[in-house]
Amino acid sequence: MAKKKKEEEQVEEVVTTTAPVKEKPVKKNSWEIKDRTYLLKGNKEPLTLTIPSKHTRRHSLLWFDADKNTQRELRYATNMSSPFVDEQKGEVTMGHIIFRDGILSVPKENIGLQKLLSLYHPMRDKKYQEHVPQRVAQDQLQDIEFEIEALNAAKNMDIDHAEAIVRVEIGSKVSSLSSKELKRDLLLLAKKNPQLFLALANDDNVQLRNFGINAVELGIIKLSSDQRSFHWGSNDRKLMAVPFDENPYSALASWFKTDEGVEVYKSIEKRL
Numbered sequence: 001m002a003k004k005k006k007e008e009e010q011v012e013e014v015v016t017t018t019a020p021v022k023e024k025p026v027k028k029n030s031w032e033i034k035d036r037t038y039l040l041k042g043n044k045e046p047l048t049l050t051i052p053s054k055h056t057r058r059h060s061l062l063w064f065d066a067d068k069n070t071q072r073e074l075r076y077a078t079n080m081s082s083p084f085v086d087e088q089k090g091e092v093t094m095g096h097i098i099f100r101d102g103i104l105s106v107p108k109e110n111i112g113l114q115k116l117l118s119l120y121h122p123m124r125d126k127k128y129q130e131h132v133p134q135r136v137a138q139d140q141l142q143d144i145e146f147e148i149e150a151l152n153a154a155k156n157m158d159i160d161h162a163e164a165i166v167r168v169e170i171g172s173k174v175s176s177l178s179s180k181e182l183k184r185d186l187l188l189l190a191k192k193n194p195q196l197f198l199a200l201a202n203d204d205n206v207q208l209r210n211f212g213i214n215a216v217e218l219g220i221i222k223l224s225s226d227q228r229s230f231h232w233g234s235n236d237r238k239l240m241a242v243p244f245d246e247n248p249y250s251a252l253a254s255w256f257k258t259d260e261g262v263e264v265y266k267s268i269e270k271r272l
Contacts (some may be wrong), residue, residue: 036114037131038104045102051123053097055085063120074120077115083116099128143194150194153201155184162186164210165200176216208253215268223248239264 040049052059054075061074063084073085077092097113098104106114120131154162159179166185167174177185190197200206212230215221217234227248230239240255242248255261 010025023052033108033111036106036107036118038099038106038117038128039131040102040128041098041126043102046099047101049099051097051099051121051127051245053095061122074116075180076116078110078112081111083120103126135225146189146194146198148167149199150190150201151187153198154183154190157201160210161201161207164207165189165197167204167210167213168200172213172217205250206255208256209249211265211268212249212252212256212272214272220268220271 015044040046052061054074055061062071063074064070064071069218074083075085075088075092076083076095076097077088078095079093080088082088095113097117104117106117108114117128118122124130157165159182162182163174166177166182166189169189170185174182212221216223221239222231222233222236224231227242229241230248230252231237232239240252240261242251256265
């Protein structure tokens, strides 16, 4: 079987950084000696990816020491236990920092590289992150809790609210769904993207946009052909103008919250 070819990737962007002033390095006597694994973020798995291992004009590798009030130069020397240039004495052997298939494993004996990656490197938590099982478990637990909350909200949601949320996902096709199909799609959305679902469920404008779309579909009000204004469907009297470069139904939803809009909303509600 032919193996999937992955492109060799190398970081080219210029990185300028200073560590947060309040963040201090882990004290030497509190450093836990253990093997460590680092993973590229975003589920990226290039064949190889090399990140800067020394300070250059193109790739800034500096760390601001708040205690000394100075920038300290960093580099990865395979024969040194410190990543700071000012602490590396004698002849140094430079090393490369290479992720293979999105992973870099560093044994406990290589303290210099571990500290560079875990504490000081400007790409930490941006391009890559240290694999910490407890953090993974915490993130997974949070995802599960979001999913449970979203599914419970979807299960107990009334049909109008459900229609408003599903419309965001599939558009006007929601009008042709049966109640069971609508409930199914709602639960699937809650399961697939619980955080988005909860955000939509708590967004008043989602329901107001759906209310406006229903009113247009039933001919109670109408949107002009240029989508710049709404009118009564019966006599073509203008209700509101759509602000430039704004979605007409989002503008209508906001207008329904105004004094004039509230009265129109109530009138439409009676007809619906």
